[in-house]
Amino acid sequence: MKLNGAQILVKCLQSEGVEYIFGYPGGAVLHIYDALDACKEINHVLVRHEQGAVHAADGYARVSGKCGVALVTSGPGLTNAVTGIATAHMDSIPMVVISGQVSSAVIGNDAFQEVDSVGITRSCVKHNFLVTDIGDLATVIKKAFHIATTGRPGPVLIDISKDTTIDDIEFGGYPKTINMRSYQPEIKIExxxxxxxxxxxxxxxxxxxxxxxxxxxxxxxxxxxxxxxxxxxxxxxxxxxxxxxxxxxxxxxxxxxxxxxxxxxxxxxxxxxxxxxxxxxxxxxxxxxxxxxxxxxxxxxxxxxxxxxxxxxxxxxxxxxxxxxxxxxxxxxxxxxxxxxxxxxxxxxxxxxVDSMAYQTKAGVIKPQSVIEALYEVTKGEAIVTSDVGQHQMWAAQYYPFDKPRRWINSGGLGTMGFGLPAAMGAKLAEPNSDVACVTGEGSIQMMLQELSTMLQYDTPVKIINLNNGYLGMVRQWQEFFYDKRYSMSYMDALPDFVKLAESYGHIGIKVEKEADLMPALKEAFAQKDRTVFLDILTDPTENVFPMIPSGAGHHEMLLAGRDEMASTNDKGLNLV
Amino acid sequence: MKHIISIQLENESGALSRVSGLFSARGFNIESLTVAPTNDATLSRMTIVSIGDEDIIEQIVKQLNKLIDVVTVTNLTATEHIERELMLVKINVEPSTQADIDQHIDEYAGKIVDVSENTYTVEIAGKSQRIDDFLASLDVSKILEVSRTGVTGVCQKREY
The missing domain is CATH 3.40.50.1220 (TPP-binding domain)
Incomplete structure (x- = not known):
């Protein structure tokens, strides 16, 4: 039977057992979306920004252990995806990203929505392919999944020119095995x-x-x-x-x-x-x-x-x-x-x-550490916790002891703000029966807020724990320690009303200002099994992450909360970031 | 120290930029790079001369091996090997200097591949040092144009 390239792609993805594709349509992938429309086995999640698609595929992969799949169009679709791809690459996450490309006849002509996708992504993928010949398509897809999921895993990009998706060919089936002389991931221990x-x-x-x-x-x-x-x-x-x-x-x-x-x-x-x-x-x-x-x-x-x-x-x-x-x-x-x-x-x-995780409580303010401890208590330590990047990420890692793998989902290598929310969506789809919490801050959450809309559409209830201290906290902490308290651009003035914002997206918003309200609010949030709940928790704006090895110091030169309030660094440390 | 790294890689579009991109992204140095297909049309042979200490060269070899298109990587400098480079050089030749230049070319087993008005195009092959020496032996003002291929090499053992 003759199939066009788009249909072959979808058949191949089905053969790979792909359950979810996170994506966003556009001109170069219209044929692919047309073929997807006829496929009942693969669920497509329409995100609101391509970066969200890749982070969601990433969260799905980290929780399930399967290969994440994202689909984006050419040009801006691909460039928006790059941050997500680089995030997955730094953390060795198995992922296949499919991007549309302009027709092969106009590649290199600065065509509408054309970028050199293979060139742009080269340094942040495990491997990438440009397909301009329909005869290569099935083999390339097989190679891509093979490379992404074996050895040290990583993202693989398949860039497919539009004419490849339109051309048709007698489809000989998806290859069952693949052997690449230049890629032998099986290594025997010496x-x-x-x-x-x-x-x-x-x-x-x-x-x-x-x-x-x-x-x-x-x-x-x-x-x-x-x-x-x-x-x-x-x-x-x-x-x-x-x-x-x-x-x-x-x-x-x-x-x-x-x-x-x-x-x-x-x-x-x-x-x-x-x-x-x-x-x-x-x-x-x-x-x-x-x-x-x-x-x-x-x-x-x-x-x-x-x-x-x-x-x-x-x-x-x-x-x-x-x-x-x-x-x-x-x-x-x-x-x-x-x-x-x-x-x-x-x-x-x-x-x-020495009890280095001890922290001082202060009457009238909510300590961020106590929020994570309360989260642990309410979820009995069994939730999947995603995080964004900054102080809240460290507190989540420090105060939520994980007893099982694939429960703690964060962008450790690239440190990508905005990762947490879409990753939580992917995590929830991978494990619908688990509670999923996204620990974030008012800085990070605003980088991928739009995915609240996707989460309503696809019914992925997660609990957003927004540690709102009004500052880009980790930046503020370093400025306090190493830049003589010159808080340059670390204060986030003009924050939205997160409760109303959540409500406008069709979710539940709860503001927590007093410590006494914290536990009841968390319980209420997790009792709402079928709803996404945005907990906007106002936390101590002066709190710092301790203990800390100041950059440039050794492991034995740690600073402890309450004992070493001020850290210092040296030139070497400042260079390390 | 200078190292000659010999790479066999899939003869596919973009393979060269994967290698050169790796060097620039990781701050490795490339002194010269040559590439051409081999007798097997699906494979290219690339020879890179890089400068770095042992740790850096080890990382270069490991990172190259990680590239999916790379089939083999050999540090030729670590083994018995033969290295050669080819240069085409255009030299201004006046009747007064011709005999002297002819003698230089003979000494270095060079070949005059083209003669036009007051100009020789000379081909010299050999170790890079030999090419450097030949250039140094000429009056700088007489050198009109230099084009060198960069080093290529093979391991002396039958297989590696």
Whole structure:
């Protein structure tokens, strides 16, 4: 049977098992939308801005573990999507983005709504394709899904010229398998590296497991828990890794890095052996590289060889799937006697006793930390929590202990404000029976507000927890510490009435001004199972995120709330951002 | 230190810009870059000369390997290899200097590929240093135009 390119695309997406496409139509994709209209198996979610489409596909992918799919038109459709694509790329999220392109006859002519989509996205995708020949279409789609979902996952863009969607061809079916000589994502763990790692592990007197986003993306929670329990080692997790190991477990030291716990950072600093699991030693984790983990032998497990030795030299590199590597370590450690680490735990417990997450309450103001704690209580710790970017993101990560993976959804790598709301929509579609909360601030939420409209249309009830302190809080905090309190452009004057705004979008809005109203409002919001509720919570405008490693400092130079109110930095720190 | 990196990649449109884009995006240095199809028309061979310490070269090799279109990456400098570069140079030749220039060209096994009024076009192939030396041996004011290919190379072992 002859099919046109648009029909072939839709058939291929069906064969891939795609449930949801998040997209926005336009001239170059009209044929594709026409073909989608005839397809009952794929649900299309019409967003209000292409960035929202990609973030929603991203949230869907992070929660479900499946490949997210977004569809945008050429030109501005694609450029609007770029922030979303870069966000997914930095966090290694499996995603296929399909963009329309002008007809091949006019590519390069500065045609209406033409941009060089492949060129623009090249540095923020795992791979991209331009399809101008219908004969290539099915193979390219197969390759795109294969590349996006294997190895270290990432977004893949397929740019399809309009004539390709119009041309027709005898469709031979969707390829069942694909083999690419230049892309072999299956990596076998080298047993010699496992042996070397085990030799280090059994000698370690001050070991720590440092687990990152790879443990979540690589579905390695079971293996991670097994290794941690078997060894009895302390474990700390990155912002991207939260939930792979249960945060409420006694071996968990919480998050590490710039706003991590005192015990996690001190343990990293003093450790003699670090097992890095799917983590990439980024600057928010390491702080000043010259002062990073001065005494430790480092074992680094990662699927991506380029992550190893990029910022920090390692002693043993284990390249491969995190699950395979952890299993190999667990197997290799069977019957081996580990060094006594009871003194290490005593030291860690002393650091724990510092209680670095303590914060001071103040009569008459709502502390943002207490909002997150109340959210945890109301949702019994079981909600999917998405966040935007800034102080609220840190508080959510610090005060909502995640016990399961794929519950904490945030833009850790790119730090994209506006991510939280569309991601929450995607998350709700992936798991309709879970409560979804979007922790945000009055700055971030205004970057993707328009998706409130989409959420009404597609009935994706989420609870928006807006920590409204009237400031771009993280900017204000840095200006307070490092720029002599010159609050340049960090005050958001002329805020909308968020309650009325939510109502005008057909949702429920609740304003919370008094601490006594907080719990009842949260309970009311989550009782409204079928409605999106916007909680506009006025929080302490002067609160800062603690503890903190000031940029440029080492892990052992943490600042604690109530004890070190003012942080300082050095030139190196200011350069680090 | 200077490294010669040899890459086999899919002969597809955009493959070159993926490689050059990687270098600029990550702040790696490119001293020269040559590319052409191989005997297998679906594959191109690209040779890049880059300068960096061992850690940077290691990252370059790893990042190149990550590119989906790249099939193999070899750091030729780390192994026994042969490297060559070709230059076409236009030289102003006067009757008074001709004998001297002819001798230089002979010494460097150069080939005069074109002679026009008062001008030689000379082809010199060899290691880059040899080409540098040849240019240095000429009176600068006599050099009219230089076009160099950049380095290409192969590993001496039968397979790598």
């Amino acid at each position: 047993s010699s590296q496992i042996d070397k790692a085990i030799a280090l592990i059994i000698q370690a007197k001050k070991p720590i497991i440092y687990s990152g986003g790879g443990s979540v993306i690589g579905n390695a929670d079971v293996e991670l828990i097994a290794l941690t329990r078997d060894t009895g080692f302390p474990i700390t997790q990155t912002l991207m890794g939260l939930g792979a190991y249960p945060a409420t477990d006694k071996q968990s030291l919480g998050m590490l890095g710039m706003h991590g716990t005192y015990e996690a950072n001190m343990a990293m600093h003093d450790a003699d052996c670090i097992i890095a699991v799917g983590a990439r030693f980024d600057d928010r984790i390491t702080g000043n590289l010259d002062l990073f983990c001065p005494y430790a032998k480092i074992i680094h497990i990662d699927i991506d060889p380029s992550s190893v030795g990029k910022t920090v030299g390692v002693d043993v590199a284990i390249i491969g799937q995190v699950t395979d590597a952890l299993n190999a370590l667990s197997t290799g450690l069977k019957g081996k006697k580990l060094a006594d680490i009871s003194a290490w735990w005593r030291q860690i417990n002393e650091w724990r006793a």
